[in-house]
Amino acid sequence: MENKPFSTQVCLDDFIPATDEEKEYMVSMRPSSTFFKDGIKRLKKNKIAVISFFIIVIITLAAIFAPMFWPYSYDQMLGVNPGQPVDNSFLNLAPFEYGQSEIARMEAGESVVPHIFGTDSQGRDYFIRVVYGTRISLAVGFFASIIVLLIGLAVGSVSGYAGGKVDLIIMRIVDIIYSLPDMLMVILLASVLKMVLDNALEGTVLSKIGSNILSLFIVFGLLYWVSMARLIRGQILSLKEQEYVLAARAAGAGGKWVIFKHLIPNCFSVIIISTALQIPSAIFTESYLSFLGLGVNAPMPSLGSLASDALNGLSSYPSRLVIPAVVISLIVLSLNLFGDGLRDAFDPKLNS
Amino acid sequence: MSEQQKNDNLVEIRHLKEYFNVNVGFFKSRPLKAVDDVSFTIKRGETLGLVGESGCGKTTVGRTILNLYKPTSGEIIYDGKPIKSKSDIKGFRKKATMVFQDPYSSLNPRMTVSDIIAEPLDVHDMYKSKEERRERILELMGYVGLNSEHASRYAHEFSGGQRQRIGIARSLAINPEFIVCDEPVSALDVSIQAQVINMFDELQEKLGLTYLFIAHDLLVVRHISDRIAVMYLGKLVELADAKEIYDHPQHPYSKSLLSAVPVPDPKTARANKRIVLSGDIPSPLNAPSGCPFRTRCAYATAKCAEAMPELKEISSGHFAACNIL
Numbered sequence: 135m136e137n138k139p140f141s142t143q144v145c146l147d148d149f150i151p152a153t154d155e156e157k158e159y160m161v162s163m164r165p166s167s168t169f170f171k172d173g174i175k176r177l178k179k180n181k182i183a184v185i186s187f188f189i190i191v192i193i194t195l196a197a198i199f200a201p202m203f204w205p206y207s208y209d210q211m212l213g214v215n216p217g218q219p220v221d222n223s224f225l226n227l228a229p230f231e232y233g234q235s236e237i238a239r240m241e242a243g244e245s246v247v248p249h250i251f252g253t254d255s256q257g258r259d260y261f262i263r264v265v266y267g268t269r270i271s272l273a274v275g276f277f278a279s280i281i282v283l284l285i286g287l288a289v290g291s292v293s294g295y296a297g298g299k300v301d302l303i304i305m306r307i308v309d310i311i312y313s314l315p316d317m318l319m320v321i322l323l324a325s326v327l328k329m330v331l332d333n334a335l336e337g338t339v340l341s342k343i344g345s346n347i348l349s350l351f352i353v354f355g356l357l358y359w360v361s362m363a364r365l366i367r368g369q370i371l372s373l374k375e376q377e378y379v380l381a382a383r384a385a386g387a388g389g390k391w392v393i394f395k396h397l398i399p400n401c402f403s404v405i406i407i408s409t410a411l412q413i414p415s416a417i418f419t420e421s422y423l424s425f426l427g428l429g430v431n432a433p434m435p436s437l438g439s440l441a442s443d444a445l446n447g448l449s450s451y452p453s454r455l456v457i458p459a460v461v462i463s464l465i466v467l468s469l470n471l472f473g474d475g476l477r478d479a480f481d482p483k484l485n486s
Numbered sequence: 487m488s489e490q491q492k493n494d495n496l497v498e499i500r501h502l503k504e505y506f507n508v509n510v511g512f513f514k515s516r517p518l519k520a521v522d523d524v525s526f527t528i529k530r531g532e533t534l535g536l537v538g539e540s541g542c543g544k545t546t547v548g549r550t551i552l553n554l555y556k557p558t559s560g561e562i563i564y565d566g567k568p569i570k571s572k573s574d575i576k577g578f579r580k581k582a583t584m585v586f587q588d589p590y591s592s593l594n595p596r597m598t599v600s601d602i603i604a605e606p607l608d609v610h611d612m613y614k615s616k617e618e619r620r621e622r623i624l625e626l627m628g629y630v631g632l633n634s635e636h637a638s639r640y641a642h643e644f645s646g647g648q649r650q651r652i653g654i655a656r657s658l659a660i661n662p663e664f665i666v667c668d669e670p671v672s673a674l675d676v677s678i679q680a681q682v683i684n685m686f687d688e689l690q691e692k693l694g695l696t697y698l699f700i701a702h703d704l705l706v707v708r709h710i711s712d713r714i715a716v717m718y719l720g721k722l723v724e725l726a727d728a729k730e731i732y733d734h735p736q737h738p739y740s741k742s743l744l745s746a747v748p749v750p751d752p753k754t755a756r757a758n759k760r761i762v763l764s765g766d767i768p769s770p771l772n773a774p775s776g777c778p779f780r781t782r783c784a785y786a787t788a789k790c791a792e793a794m795p796e797l798k799e800i801s802s803g804h805f806a807a808c809n810i811l
Contacts, residue, residue: 169595169596169640376591376592376594377586377587377588377591377592378591378592378593378594380549380554380584380586380592381584381586381592381605381653381656382605382609383554384552384554384579384583384584385579385583385605385606385609385610385656385660386576386579386580386606386609386610387605387609391609395594395597395605396594399594399596399597400594400595400596402596
């Protein structure tokens with residue numbers, strides 16, 4: 135059919151039904167997307183969270199791998215060599231300064247790894263001590279959060295799923311622990327456990343880690359699971375009323391099946407977020423316990439004990455306080471920001 | 487299956503009571519009589535429709551029959567055997583399943599369709615190899631008209647009707663004999679309702695299923711049911727063949743309920759008189775004494791307040807519980 139110019143006549147050829155092949159072409163399956171893929175997509179868009187994540191990864195990798203190729207060790211006093219008089223030139227070096235024997239070696243043409251953060255009052259390389267301190271802090275943070283998570287998850291899910299009297303009793307216990315002043319309890323428990331563990335650990339591998347660190351884990355496990363347990367109980371209470379739980383029970387599933395297959399996977403986002411936010415608070419607690427002298431055993435450093443030691447020479451060597459303080463702040467800040475990013479990405483209530 | 491067995495009652499409910507304790511004060515609790523002394527039977531291969539207004543205990547009856555709630559008293563007899571002990575219930579779970587009302591909350595959002603459908607199989611360990619499990623899933627998806635490409639997807643990627651099909655496939659997984667359908671179509675729109683209802687019919691024919699079909703849409707119930715039971719405030723008030731109850735309802739409540747059915751023909755609709763009840767349904771927490779319907783019944787007498795009238799057979803296969811009959 136010929137169409138006249140300027141005519142409003144509709145060209146009928148444009149409206150013939152599509153052939154099967156054309157229809158086939160138009161049908162395309164949207165790629166299957168899970169809740170987690172969606173969440174990660176949202177997380178990637180959050181620049182602050184991504185940067186924080188990379189800072190955490192870099193610090194963690196440095197804490198794990200730096201001691202492997204760094205020539206000094208955290209408890210090596212560089213001025214002290216067997217058979218030679220103590221070389222005082224290694225004490226209290228400022229960043230990028232060298233001891234007398236090192237200057238001599240450099241003049242002889244040897245290369246010497248610089249003390250990029252200087253040395254401390256006993257002539258130990260400060261950089262490696264900060265790295266070890268970071269290692270301890272991160273380890274305490276991660277393991278303490280995992281302990282808190284495991285206890286909180288177990289207690290919270292049983293309490294929420296069982297309901298009734300079991301729930302009532304568990305929640306009253308939680309309330310009691312919640313109402314104790316945590317700082318006082320942490321300090322009391324840490325000092326009591328230290329005495330008990332010191333005897334028990336003598337001669338075992340664990341004695342090297344120190345009873346203090348272990349008592350810290352125990353303190354975390356005993357005190358900080360309560361808020362996690364409450365959170366998970368609340369989630370489970372609302373999830374167990376869902377019809378898919380009823381459907382599973384109608385199919386003959388028992389409590390274990392329902393909790394592991396249905397309830398816990400559905401509170402995964404809450405679990406991840408609160409664990410991520412638990413880590414910095416554990417690091418913080420460890421730091422100030424170490425600062426108060428209840429942390430790791432000397433000569434093992436932690437960021438808190440490094441800061442505490444640095445207080446003595448604060449006016450002469452301020453960098454020794456600033457460096458561990460900056461590292462603590464960096465770790466805690468980036469973990470908090472990353473945790474916030476996770477919450478924004480995975481908490482469906484905040485999504486518009 | 488012999489002819490004799492076919493006529494057997496598959497499910498028999500005797501004096502079923504289900505009371506929930508409801509806290510009314512700080513330490514006080516009062517029983518809420520969700521289901522109060524209900525008895526009926528379901529024959530093998532038939533569909534019993536259960537109707538009544540919201541909150542009358544239909545869903546509770548369905549769930550109690552499947553032992554999802556422990557009955558307060560009364561007996562559930564399945565295939566001639568009472569279901570009481572834990573081992574009875576375990577065996578019973580392999581024969582009776584349920585289809586749920588809300589296709590949005592009855593599927594776990596973290597599971598793929600194949601995991602959802604295979605869940606009863608996994609729970610009962612009913613396959614030998616991964617391959618057998620996969621084949622069974624595909625077979626079930628075929629029954630309910632789902633594409634095999636859907637197996638690895640998540641529930642949120644489907645429409646309401648498709649989700650309900652997934653739920654139905656799950657309930658068929660264990661090769662059940664008896665399915666409680668708890669308002670399976672009320673959350674779907676009308677065109678999808680028709681598809682799903684027809685699918686229930688086809689599956690019944692193909693697999694020889696027995697349904698307890700709970701609904702409040704009276705036209706849907708009429709279409710699918712062989713017999714219909716009417717409930718009011720936790721009590722059974724009338725039970726008869728589908729046609730009989732629609733043509734000659736006897737109980738005053740059934741009469742009023744059925745007069746509310748919309749008729750797609752204006753002439754008949756105008757000729758039919760709608761019986762409008764006065765007042766609201768009483769709270770089941772303090773239900774009236776005797777017949778629960780007496781507060782809204784036009785024929786109520788002093789006798790009605792004394793005791794709940796017995797369910798009497800007023801004509802062959804037609805039972806009603808009312809003093810005026």
